[in-house]
Amino acid sequence: MVARSVSIRLKPNSVAEFTRIVEQEILPLLRNQKGFQDEITLVLPEGLQVVGISLWDSDDDANAYSRGAYRQVLTALEKVIGGPPEIHLFEVSNSTFHKIGAQIAA
Numbered sequence: 001m002v003a004r005s006v007s008i009r010l011k012p013n014s015v016a017e018f019t020r021i022v023e024q025e026i027l028p029l030l031r032n033q034k035g036f037q038d039e040i041t042l043v044l045p046e047g048l049q050v051v052g053i054s055l056w057d058s059d060d061d062a063n064a065y066s067r068g069a070y071r072q073v074l075t076a077l078e079k080v081i082g083g084p085p086e087i088h089l090f091e092v093s094n095s096t097f098h099k100i101g102a103q104i105a106a
Contacts, residue, residue, distance in 0.1 A: 001037065001092040004062045006052045006085045014080040015047040025076045029069055030054060035061025038097075055092065062089060
């Protein structure tokens, strides 16, 4: 399993609109992507920075999303983001929610 982390700077006073876009437009899109497992969205208390962490079955699934449907996500968020997102891909080593243990490659 892999995690795709996206850090986004929000425009001032846009948390409510950001949340609406995630719930009504982005989550339905993600649920239709091959290999998508879950999305966790974190917002700093002052509301100017968010981190979205999506969990995927494989690197291939996360990368296919990055090359395809992610463009729709950026378009949906255009009016609330204040700069280009920063993206990182991680291997998931542990998760109590998904009951994942570290998997060491032999």
